[in-house]
Amino acid sequence: MDSAEPGAVTQILRTLSAGDPEAAGRLMELVYPELRKVASSYFQHEPAGHMLEPTALVHEAYIKLVGQQDVQWEGRTHFFAVGALAMRRILVDYARQRRRANKDLDQKRIELKDDLLLSHHSIDDVLAVEDALCKLAEVDPQQAKIAEMRFFGGLTVADVAIALKVSKRTVEAEWTMTKAWLRRELGGIPE
Amino acid sequence: MTSEFHQKVKQVFFEALAIEANNRDAWLDEKCGGDHVLRQEIASLLENHADSPLLTVSQVPGLTDSSLSSSGRFQTPTFVVQRSLWERARHRGRQCVIVALIVSIWLVLASTQAWFGAGVSQSLRDIRGNELQSTLGTQTASVSEFLGFEIERHQACLRPRFLRATIENLLSDTTTELARNDIRVRNLMYFKNLLGNDVQFVLLTPSYEVAWDHTPNGNLATSIQQLLAQGKTEFSKHLAGVLHGKPYLKAPDSAYIEIDPNAATTLTLFLPLYGTDDNDSVTAVVAFRSTQIAERLAAVIAHGRMQNSLETYAVNSEGWLLSDSRFLDQLTLIGRIPHRARNTTIMQLACKDPGVDMTAGEQPTMSEDQWPLTLSVHSLTRRKSGINLDGYRDYRGRKVIGAWSWIDEYNLGLVTEMDHKEAYASLDKYNRYYTFRLIFSTVALSILMLMLLNLNGHWSSSLQDATLAQPVGENQIGAYSILREIGAGGMGVVYLAQHSLLKRNTALKLLKPEQVNRRTRALFEREVQLISSLNHPNIVQVYDSGSTLSGLFYYAMEYVDGMTLDELVERSGVTSPARTVHIMKQVCGALQVAHSKSLIHRDIKPHNIMICHKEDGGDMVKLLDFGLVKQMNSENAQTLTGAWAGTPRYMAPERFHSPGAVDERTDIYSVGAVTYWLLVGQHPAVLNVSNSSSEIAHPSNATKQLIPTDLDQLVADCLSVIPELRPQSTAELLRRLGEIRLFDEWTVESAEQWWSTFQSATTDAQQVSQT
Secondary structure (H helix, E strand, O other), X not given: OOOOOOOHHHHHHHHHHHOOOOHHHHHHHHHHHHHHHHHHHHHHXXXXXXXXXXXXXXXXXXXXXXXXXXXXXXXXXXXXXXXXXXXXHHHHHHHHHHHHHHHHOOHHHHHHOHHHHHHHHHHHHHHHHHHHHHHHHHHOXXXXXXXXXXXHHOOOHHXXXXXXXXXXXXXXXHHHHHHHHXXXXXXXXXX | XXXXXXXXXXXXXXXXXXXXXXXXXXXXXXXXXXXXXXXXHHHHHHHHOOOOOOOOOOOOOOOXXXXXXXXXOOOOOHHHHHHHHHHHHHHHHHHHHHHHHHHHXXXXXXXXXXXXXXXXXXXXXXXXXXXXXHHHHHHHHHHHHHHHHHHHHHHHHOOXXXXXXXXXXXXXXXXXXHHHHHHHHHHHHHHHHHHOOOOEEEEEOXXXXXXXXXOOXXXXXXXXXXXXXXXXXXXXXXXXXXHOOOOEEXXXXXHHXXXXXXXXXXXXXXXXXXXXXXXXOEEEEEEEEEHHHHHHHXXXXXXXXXXXXXXXXXXXXXXEEOOOOOOHHHHHHXXXXXXXXXXXXXXXXXXXXXXXXXXXXXXXXXXXXXXXXXXXXXXXXOOOOEEEXXXXXXXXOOXXXXXXXXXXXXXXXXEEXXXXXXXXXXXXXXXXXXXXXXXXHHHHHHHHHHHHHHHHHHHHHHHOHHHOOOOXXXXXXXXXXXXXXXXXXXXXXXXXXXXXXXXXXXXXXXXXXXXXXXXXXXXXXXXXXXXXHOOOOOEOOEEEEEEOOOOOEEEEXXXXXXXXXXXXXXXXXXXXXXXXXXXXHHHHHHHHHHHHOOEEOOOOOHHHEEEEEOOOOOXXXXXXXXXXXXXXXXOOOOOOOHHHOOOHHHOOOHHHHOOOOOOHHHHHHXXXXXXXXXXXXXXXXXXXXXXXXXXXXXXXXXXXXXOOHHHHHHHHHHOXXXXXXXXXXXXXXXXXXXXXXXXXXOOHHHHHHHHHHHHHHOOOOXXXXXX
């Protein structure tokens, strides 16, 4: 797949800020492949001892797509918001893949390699978060979205407020409860 | 769980949060009424509610700048558990080693003692054996010599020619009775002269007829006849042997005594008398019966007694005592010998084993005729010599050790015996002592072992509890008790901990064990060293660093109870210029110290700067997290996270295209960005390459706040894309900060007022390392 034209994303971001509803979808179309590329190259050259860093990947994708062009604050936020969703998808897929792969791997080999061990944990974490978010989305989509953006996109409360077009106070409040809910939900992870 | 329910829960949850914690439960009960499900839900959420941010899956060092980014694991770090299993095993292993060591020492001691004791006992046995045998040998020699002498003496009497001739005549049929008498008289005188007045003898022809009987009562002759009449016995055999020239010493035996009780204290010598021809044929047998010899024999034996406890005695072929027992009195007392007519034991006692120790007063259960012979004497009756050092009962029933030999020539046996107890007295003592020592050492060693194990237990609990998979609150690392986790980053986790003695709150940063290799350790150590080399009130102080026995590396820092600049703005909105300047002056002051040591922070961002309430009033700013600090001059300086070190949003743009080229101005850019954040409430857009960034870089364009021009320009200058256009040093920055003409002042009062509003809302999760 060809990379998006330089400037295309920037354009979309601008229209997004202006209020174009379809822009989000188009943005996703452009962001997702780019992000996948970034992610796969990262996964391949994953350095030992590192954790998966979704926000770094999103940022990298941003630089590749938007580069150094002039984008307004809000535009960037939208990018990251979309990127968060994309990142989530990619990460979860990857995690599922890795888990399946790990199951076939010789138990011994898993124990020997340090980074595998680490990845093993983060795979569980990723999938656990994914499950929790899905569950949350069923009862409160907005809280789930907030969580998604913060986890996978690294957005601040302010960013989220902009992305969702709600007040910061709302985001803060929702996040407070979401935190408690998620913490409880994820507390059952073994180990 | 439906969404309606969830919304209801949400509502109640928020209301509950507004209620003071103490009254919460009561309020909840009232609010929920009978709805237990709701109550439970709220309660569990409240339990999980904390002001600290939720932990996330991943963390990009510096990329995210919100309270979210204090990331790490979801619950108590798993790495702790993994270590614990090994730790436990290692610890238990150590215990086992100690126990094994002690047990083996004890075994060695015990076995050496036993071996040694065995050696001692063996040598004692040998000594005793030697004693017995040498005594026996000596006695045997004495007896043999004595008896031999007597036989020779008597034999000598029979040697003179005239005697032999006269006896021949005596025995000849042609000699007249008168002549015979004459011979008798003359020879008797001769014998009396040589052998004493009380000599008794009998002369026998080769066919055992009595030719001359010189005994008081003719008993000897009768006895001989009667003994011969018993047929082919030992006696007849021996007698026949005399005819062939072999002298025969006859000791009394039961058969003999039966015939003649007086014979008990005698010994009879049967000697050959040779003829005068040259054929050496035996013409007669002379039997000398002598009490003297018997008595003298007993004396010889008695004379040989060397020690108190050694007893030698002679027995006949039946096992009767032929000598005096020194235990005569004792034997009479215990009823072992019949109340005697004679003052001797000779032929009074059969050496039989009563089965019990009569000297101890024990009474035998069987009658004497049922008793077996003693071990030694029994062997002698079979003409076998021997020795026994283990112990057996003598004729008194007392345990003895002994040696015995059969003197075939004289048809008697000698026994040398020694009291067993006395023989092994020293060994007995040694054994008792040994047993005592064994018991003592066992007890001592087991006490020691218990103590050591206990101590081990103590050590483990105080130093190694970090390894137990328990709720964080019970963890202990070094002298620090961990209270709770306050955040984590790529390289380590940060906990709120308390020093066990000082009770001071500290922030404990732990390096994750699975990331520990030489490189990360070196980096970690470098980080610690760098930070501790910086001494400035606005730089968070490092108190301590070390590693636990389980291999966890940590350092303990000043715990800052405040909020990051992130939170500051998020909570209370943009900061007034006056306060901003106040804050940034402190930041620059801290930075100046670092720069003076050629250390570039590289990760200055609102999340890395904390503000807390000074106890004597006012704002105190603390610069955190020197994890990314790079020594400008060091060539092999690396960072853990490579190219993306630093937060892009606050990162100087030149770092994107040339990550290695950092200097003070890189930090200055970030300082500008933070100032921007404080004033505007947003971070400056990054990645501006174009020079005409004046629009964006000026905070006044982005906020409604009134910003003094000096400050506005200063920020813009700091945010200049071209490093040369920025203030070139922190000194310059500080100078310019000082020159700003502010609209109002940020006083201590202002600070106090602010803090009183926001104090209660501080979270502690800010003190987080992001690398």
